[in-house]
Amino acid sequence: MTESAPPPMMEPINLFDFEKLAEQAMAPAEFDYVAGAATDELTLRRTRSAYEHIALRPRILAGNASADLSTTVLGQRIEVPFMLAPSGGHKRAHPDGELATARAAERMGTVMGLTANSSVPLEDVAAETGGPKWFQTYFYRDRELTLEMVKRAEAAGFGAVILTLDAHWPSKRERNIRNKYKRRARVNYTAEHEAQAEANARSMFDSGQASRGLNDPAASWADIEWLKTATDLPLVAKGIMTSEDAALCAEHGVDGLIVSNHGARNLDTTLATIEVLPEVAAAAGERVEVYLDGGIRRGTDVVKAIALGAKGVFFGRPIFWGLSYGGSDGLVRLMEILRDEVESTMMLTGRGTIDSIDASLVAPMPALA
Numbered sequence: 001m002t003e004s005a006p007p008p009m010m011e012p013i014n015l016f017d018f019e020k021l022a023e024q025a026m027a028p029a030e031f032d033y034v035a036g037a038a039t040d041e042l043t044l045r046r047t048r049s050a051y052e053h054i055a056l057r058p059r060i061l062a063g064n065a066s067a068d069l070s071t072t073v074l075g076q077r078i079e080v081p082f083m084l085a086p087s088g089g090h091k092r093a094h095p096d097g098e099l100a101t102a103r104a105a106e107r108m109g110t111v112m113g114l115t116a117n118s119s120v121p122l123e124d125v126a127a128e129t130g131g132p133k134w135f136q137t138y139f140y141r142d143r144e145l146t147l148e149m150v151k152r153a154e155a156a157g158f159g160a161v162i163l164t165l166d167a168h169w170p171s172k173r174e175r176n177i178r179n180k181y182k183r184r185a186r187v188n189y190t191a192e193h194e195a196q197a198e199a200n201a202r203s204m205f206d207s208g209q210a211s212r213g214l215n216d217p218a219a220s221w222a223d224i225e226w227l228k229t230a231t232d233l234p235l236v237a238k239g240i241m242t243s244e245d246a247a248l249c250a251e252h253g254v255d256g257l258i259v260s261n262h263g264a265r266n267l268d269t270t271l272a273t274i275e276v277l278p279e280v281a282a283a284a285g286e287r288v289e290v291y292l293d294g295g296i297r298r299g300t301d302v303v304k305a306i307a308l309g310a311k312g313v314f315f316g317r318p319i320f321w322g323l324s325y326g327g328s329d330g331l332v333r334l335m336e337i338l339r340d341e342v343e344s345t346m347m348l349t350g351r352g353t354i355d356s357i358d359a360s361l362v363a364p365m366p367a368l369a
């Protein structure tokens with residue numbers, strides 16, 4: 001749907017409505033590519049349902065006339081505590097692709113995470129927005145390429161580098177295998193690197209995962225040390241699921257980390273991200289800012305993640321749903337709905353600021369007898 005096209009019949013009132021509309025609007029294999037996850041998709045379901053096992057403990061008479069949803073991430077003020085997760089190929093949902101996403105993020109006053117696997121060149125996306133933007137890349141087998149990506153991001157004005165560390169090996173995404181899914185062209189790589197990725201993508205599992213042939217499965221913490229000497233941009237480690245790795249992030253001077261299981265797209269049968277957040281936050285301590293992604297669909301999810309130690313959250317799949325609904329406007333509408341839900345949750349739990357959201361706001365939800 002183009003931005004000028006009339007809205008579809010159903011007026012979405014929550015993120016799940018956007019998902020239903022996207023399923024109707026997108027080509028089935030593209031919708032499956034976005035929706036799908038690794039093997040049995042057990043972690044996909046758990047990552048979402050885990051929020052239902054956390055109860056809120058609302059406080060009354062808190063004296064707040066309104067809620068301030070703004071916060072800071074890596075010293076940057078953002079107007080809402082949610083950000084856009086780096087995710088490949090937004091043109092599969094709208095012809096404007098990442099340009100529409102960039103405009104939407106700026107309008108909402110939040111961070112856009114842009115992946116190296118974008119369907120619009122990173123420089124063009126950067127030029128489209130004056131808003132905060134972080135560039136997501138990998139440790140490639142070719143360290144020159146690693147450096148080149150970071151330098152291009154620096155030159156284009158990105159404010160941080162997100163290093164995705166849980167995509168160093170092919171994953172088995174069975175929806176894509178059944179659909180004989182053909183990975184979309186990525187534009188930030190040279191033809192040679194693209195051919196390498198393509199050749200590898202035909203082997204083993206045709207998951208459509210961009211990083212298959214390019215990423216270095218043997219990367220280690222020494223590479224973090226190396227990259228720190230090569231750039232002044234803050235480094236954010238994405239894909240942290242254990243206290244051990246959170247402690248190593250702190251030890252190696254990483255500035256931020258994202259508790260993430262890659263939307264359950266790579267390794268199945270892990271815990272939900274919200275389940276491991278407390279142990280990760282405790283191990284990261286004060287030195288590393290902690291964020292979370294995975295299954296964020298409701299304002300209550302956002303608030304629960306903040307209560308359990310996240311400074312902010314990211315969402316991935318809903319970006320495609322918003323874009324599919326109506327490009328930049330569609331994604332803004334989706335974020336307005338999420339923002340209103342966060343605001344309502346804060347007001348009804350007696351929390352007027354993001355900083356006032358703490359662990360006393362949540363409790364395990366006991367199973368009903």
Ligand SMILES: Cc1cc2nc3c(=O)[nH]c(=O)nc-3n(C[C@H](O)[C@H](O)[C@H](O)COP(=O)(O)O)c2cc1C
Nearest residue numbers: 085086087088115164262263293294295315316317
């Ligand atoms: C279609 C799609 C493409 C993705 N591409 C990337 C990527 O290029 N790099 C990356 O680090 N994560 C990627 N992710 C993972 C997201 O950054 C994020 O971890 C995940 O989507 C969060 O879960 P959610 O979709 O439940 O919100 C992708 C996710 C989706 C759905």
